[in-house]
Amino acid sequence: MGAIVLIRHGETTWSATGQHTSVTDLELTETGVAQARALAPLLRRRRFAAVWTSPRRRAAQTAELAGLPVTGTKADLAEWAYGDYEGLTLEQIRRIDPDWTIWTKGGAGEGGESAADIEARIDRVIAEAATLLDEGDVAFIAHGHSLRVAAARWLGRPAVDGRDFTIDTASIATLGFEHGRRVVTGWNLTADLLA
Numbered sequence: 001m002g003a004i005v006l007i008r009h010g011e012t013t014w015s016a017t018g019q020h021t022s023v024t025d026l027e028l029t030e031t032g033v034a035q036a037r038a039l040a041p042l043l044r045r046r047r048f049a050a051v052w053t054s055p056r057r058r059a060a061q062t063a064e065l066a067g068l069p070v071t072g073t074k075a076d077l078a079e080w081a082y083g084d085y086e087g088l089t090l091e092q093i094r095r096i097d098p099d100w101t102i103w104t105k106g107g108a109g110e111g112g113e114s115a116a117d118i119e120a121r122i123d124r125v126i127a128e129a130a131t132l133l134d135e136g137d138v139a140f141i142a143h144g145h146s147l148r149v150a151a152a153r154w155l156g157r158p159a160v161d162g163r164d165f166t167i168d169t170a171s172i173a174t175l176g177f178e179h180g181r182r183v184v185t186g187w188n189l190t191a192d193l194l195a
Contacts, residue, residue, distance in 0.1 A: 002049060002133040003176035003185060004126070004154065006140050006147045007066070009058040010035040010170040015144075018089045020102075022079040022143070023111070025057050028065075032058070035170030036065035038191035042172060043068060049135035052125070054078045054142040062170065063141045070141075076121040079143035083112020102145055103163040115159040122146065122153045144169075151175060154182050 010032030014021040028036060043066055051068045053059040054077035063070050085093050085100075085108050093100050097108075106114040129138040140150060148162030154175040155161075167173060167188050174186040 001177055002047075002135065002137040003174045004129050004133075004140060004150070005043070005046065005048075005137050006142070006150060006167070006173040006175065007039065007043075007062065008144055008147055008167050008169055008171050009056075009062040009141065010065070012058050012169075014087070015169050018091075019087050020082045020085050020089070020093070022081045022086060022107075024086060027057050028061050032062075032169065033065060035191070036062040039066040039170060039172065042189070042191060043139075047136040048139055049132040049137065050129070051139040052077060052129075052141070054146070056143070059141045059143070063139075066141075068139060068141070074125050074140075076125040077140055077142040077146060078121075080118045080145040080149070081107045081111055081113040083107035084109035085112070101163070103160045118146065118149050119153060119159045122149050122159075126150065126153055147173065151184055151187075155184070156182070 010028045012026040013029055014026055050071045052072045052074045053063050053070050055073050055075055080102055106112060132138050144167050147167055148165045149159045151165050152159055152161040168190055172189045176185040
């Protein structure tokens, strides 16, 4: 049985500065390019039944640099939409709403997504991937919050439980099985850690 392989895109200017980035379509920085290339040897031995990216350039660029041939672009893998908080740092957001977290309040205003919204998206893409796991692994190349929600949903937990996982840029996580039960089999693995 294959695994769902979660791959967070490499560094962008906004991920480096802590700005919330969902719909803004940024490319990788030089560091992000190097990070993405460093993933290639870590993924080379896997047999992928499918390689899916979010619709954002940073995800597609990471896939290409990591040597993964993309078989599909899935809108459901897009980052949790921050709405009015797009481009703001947590410090800036907390000046507006001192208690805000994406996990408890979701995105703000027009275009902001709730936890229920992202759960529905991630559930759809997991269900589609599950039908392919007999053929090999399925890669999701996407974003920090959406991949953390994917881990929570794989385990049958609500989106808010994604807060219990951190995931660095250009890192790999794997969602698989143990004795027929869904489990996290690897988390937040980077080329630095595995070198």
